[in-house]
Amino acid sequence: MKFIDEARIEVFAGSGGKGAVAFRREKFIPKGGPSGGDGGRGGSIWALADININTLIDYRYARMHRARNGEAGRGSDQYGKGADDIVLRMPVGTQILDELTGELVTDLTAHGQRALIAQGGNGGLGNLHFKSSTNRAPRQSTPGTEGQERTLRLELKVLADVGLLGMPNAGKSTFIAKVSNARPKIADYPFTTLHPNLGVVRVADEKSFVIADVPGLIEGAAEGAGLGHQFLRHLQRTRLLLHMVDLSVFDTDRDPVAEVRALVKELRKYDQALYEKPRWVVLNKLDALDGQPGERGTQRAAVISAFKKRLRFAGPVFEISALTGEGCTDLCQAIYAHLELHRERPAEPAERDPRFDVAPDFR
Numbered sequence: 001m002k003f004i005d006e007a008r009i010e011v012f013a014g015s016g017g018k019g020a021v022a023f024r025r026e027k028f029i030p031k032g033g034p035s036g037g038d039g040g041r042g043g044s045i046w047a048l049a050d051i052n053i054n055t056l057i058d059y060r061y062a063r064m065h066r067a068r069n070g071e072a073g074r075g076s077d078q079y080g081k082g083a084d085d086i087v088l089r090m091p092v093g094t095q096i097l098d099e100l101t102g103e104l105v106t107d108l109t110a111h112g113q114r115a116l117i118a119q120g121g122n123g124g125l126g127n128l129h130f131k132s133s134t135n136r137a138p139r140q141s142t143p144g145t146e147g148q149e150r151t152l153r154l155e156l157k158v159l160a161d162v163g164l165l166g167m168p169n170a171g172k173s174t175f176i177a178k179v180s181n182a183r184p185k186i187a188d189y190p191f192t193t194l195h196p197n198l199g200v201v202r203v204a205d206e207k208s209f210v211i212a213d214v215p216g217l218i219e220g221a222a223e224g225a226g227l228g229h230q231f232l233r234h235l236q237r238t239r240l241l242l243h244m245v246d247l248s249v250f251d252t253d254r255d256p257v258a259e260v261r262a263l264v265k266e267l268r269k270y271d272q273a274l275y276e277k278p279r280w281v282v283l284n285k286l287d288a289l290d291g292q293p294g295e296r297g298t299q300r301a302a303v304i305s306a307f308k309k310r311l312r313f314a315g316p317v318f319e320i321s322a323l324t325g326e327g328c329t330d331l332c333q334a335i336y337a338h339l340e341l342h343r344e345r346p347a348e349p350a351e352r353d354p355r356f357d358v359a360p361d362f363r
Contacts, residue, residue, distance in 0.1 A: 004055050004056045004057040004059075004060050004156075005055070005056060005155065005156040005157075005196075005233070005234070006056065006153070006154060006155050006156065007056045007059035007060050007063075007153075007154045008063065008099065008151065008152070008153050008154070009059050009062075009063050009064070009065060009151075009152050009154065010063060010064050010065070010149070010150070010151050010152075011045045011065050011066075011117055011118040011148075011149070011150050011152060012045075012064070012065070012066040012067065012118070012147060012149050013042055013043060013044050013045055013067050013118035013119055013120040013121065013147030013148045013149070014041075014042030014043035014044075014066075014067040014068045014069040014070060014083045014120045014121065014147045015042045015069045015070070015120075015121040015144050015145065015146045015147045016039050016040065016041055016042045016069070016070045016120070016121035016122045016123040016124060016143075016144025016145050016146075016147075017038075017039025017040045017042075017069060017070035017071045017072040017073060017080040017123050017124065017144050018039045018072050018073070018123075018124040018141065018142070018143040018144050019036060019037070019038050019039050019072075019073045019123070019124035019125045019126035019127070019129075019141035019142050019143070019144075020036035020037055020039075020072060020073035020074050020075060020078075020126045020127070020141060021034075021036045021126070021127045021139050021140075021141045022034070022035050022036040022037075022074070022075030022076070022126070022127070023035060023036075023075075023137065024075075024076070031136075033128075033131060033136065033137070034126075034127040034128045034130070034131050034137065034138055035075050035076050035077050035126075035128055036073055036074075036075060036126030036127040036128055036141060037073035037074055037075070037076075037077055037078045037079040037080065037126045037128070038073050038079045038080065038123045038124065038125055038126050038129075039070050039071065039072050039073045039079075039080045039123030039124040039126075039143075039144045040070030040071040040072075040073075040079065040080035040081045040082040040083065040123050040144075041070050041082035041083065041120055041121070041122060041123050042067065042068070042069050042070045042082075042083055042120035042121040042122075042123075042144065042145075042147045043067030043068050043069075043070075043082075043083035043084055043085050043086060043120050043147075044067065044085045044086075044116060044118060044119055044120040044147075045065060045067055045085065045086045045087075045088065045116075045117055045118035045120075046085055046086070046087045046088065046114050046115065046116055046117065047087075047088050047090055047094070047096060047106060047108060047114070047115045047117050048087050048088065048089050048090065048108075048112070048113070048114050049090060049091070049092045049094070049108035049109070049110060049111055049112060049113040049114075050089040050090065050091070050092070050111065051092050051111040053089055053090065053091045054091050055091065055156070056090065056091065056094070056154050056156055059088075059090075059154055065086060065088060067083060067084075067085065067086045067118070067120060067147065068083035068084065069083060069121075069144075069147075070082050070083050070120075070121070070123050070144060071083075073123070073124070073126045073141075077128060079123070079126075080123060082123070083120065085120070087114075088117075090108055090154065091108075091156055092108060092109065092110065092111055092113075092159060093108065093109065093156055093157050093158050093159045093237070094107075094108045094154055094155070094156050094157075095107050095108075095154070095155045095156075095157060096108070096115070096117060096152050096153075096154055097152065097153045097155065098150060098151075098152060098153075099150075099151040099152060099153045100151060105117055105150075105152065109159065117150065117152060118147065118148045118149070118150055119147070119148045120147050120148075121144050121145035121146050121147045121148075122144060122145045123144050124141060124142040124143045124144040124145075125141060125142045126141055127139060127140055127141050155233065156234075157233050157234055157236055157237055158196050158198060158212050158234045158237070159210070159237055160198060160210045160211060160212035160234075160235075160237065160238050161209040161210050161211070161238060161239055161240065161339055162209060162210070162211040162212070162238055162239070162240045162241075162242060162335055162339075163211075163212045163214065163234070163235035163238035163240070163241050163242070164176065164211065164212065164213045164214065164241075164242050164244055165214075165235065165241050165242065165243050165244065165263065165267075165279075166243060166244035166245065166246075166263070167246065167259050167263065168215075169246060170244040170245060170246045170284060171244055171246060171284040171285055171322045171323075172213045172214075172244050173197070173213055174322040174323060175213075175244065175282075175284065175320070175322035175328070176197060176199045176211055176213045177199075178322050178323075178325055178328055179199070179201045179211070179328050179332055180199025180200055180201045180202075180211060181199060181200065196212055196213065196214045196215075196234045197212070197213045198210060198211070198212055198213075199211050199213070201332050201335075201336075203332050203333055203336045207336060208336075209335060209336055209339055212234055212235065212238065214232070214234050214235060232267070232270050232271070232274065235274060235277075236271065236273070236274055238277065239277070239278070239339060239342065240277070240278050240279075240280065240335065240338060240339065241274075241277050241278065241279040241280070242279075242280055242282050242335075243260065243263070243279055243280065243281050243282065244282050244284050245259070245260060245281060245282065245283050245284060245307075246284055246285050247283050247284065247285055247286065247288075247289060247303055247304070247307065248285040248288035248289070256307060257307060257310045257311050260281070260311060260313075278315070278338070278342075279315060280315055280316045280317070280318060281311070281313050281315065281316070281317045281318070282317075282318045282319075282320060282331065283304060283307065283317065283318065283319045283320070284320055284321065284322055285321060285322070285323070286300055286304075286319055286320065286321045286326065286327075287321040287323055287324050287326070289303055289304075304319060316334070318330070318331045318334070
């Protein structure tokens with residue numbers, strides 16, 4: 001299934017039915033009085049978060065969603081039937097914004113969450129509501145109110161604890177395939193990953209976290225180079241970024257330090273909050289740095305030392321080989337410990353005012 005993470009839709013809630021003007025006419029009841037019923041309520045449109053859906057492809061092609069109008073009221077005190085609501089199922093993590101104002105309508109962050117995105121109109125009042133001691137035969141009624149019409153923008157932001165950031169071919173897909181059950185496409189050419197991939201990393205029984213792999217980012221992405229930076233929105237909900245760096249030296253024209261600094265600038269251009277998230281540097285492809293058996297480790301140590309000296313990064317730096325699995329277990333354990341340490345704790349209950357305490361012997 002094609003991955004679609006943005007769409008634009010139009011929603012039209014139903015209008016309420018108009019109230020009726022009618023009078024009761026039965027044998028032996030010459031002055032039955034008003035009997036016009038109210039109009040029915042127009043159908044509303046709801047959004048429902050569904051964990052079984054992972055793309056907005058349904059809304060790329062079905063762009064207009066219209067609810068039915070409520071029925072008009074009838075005589076004999078009969079109210080019009082209300083129209084059924086429409087429920088639009090969307091992936092968990094979908095943000096719904098008003099296209100005209102840019103206002104956030106709702107953020108679907110949990111399975112089963114419902115949100116009203118277009119309110120149906122109320123039914124009009126029939127003439128039975130207007131009778132009084134001085135107006136015994138009212139001929140007034142009200143029309144139903146119109147349903148809400150909106151143009152909405154849908155943006156899907158995947159829910160993950162950790163996000164992978166790096167240049168194309170940095171080994172992000174190989175890493176997520178090594179530590180989780182995710183099976184992204186892996187190849188030896190740039191931009192193999194064309195859409196986000198999610199994987200669940202289990203470090204122990206009942207201890208796990210979700211990691212997200214997004215397409216590679218290159219310098220100039222803000223101006224549209226490569227795949228642009230549209231996929232960075234999927235990292236905005238994460239609590240930790242892993243900056244994967246390819247340290248293999250087969251291409252002597254590459255400068256890993258310059259690449260790291262270029263991507264950090266792209267983060268800042270896209271979103272200041274994303275730039276300020278905790279970020280760890282992960283040096284990957286260490287298996288490619290090993291020389292002959294007698295020289296094993298010498299070239300690796302020299303390259304890593306030179307990289308750290310030039311980068312002057314103050315945060316944690318990890319050394320792994322996603323291909324062989326070297327260092328991956330220690331990295332995952334450190335990630336889980338960091339997430340647990342910085343997990344949002346439930347708010348403590350407010351301290352009770354002793355003036356409201358009840359004495360134990362109170363009856």
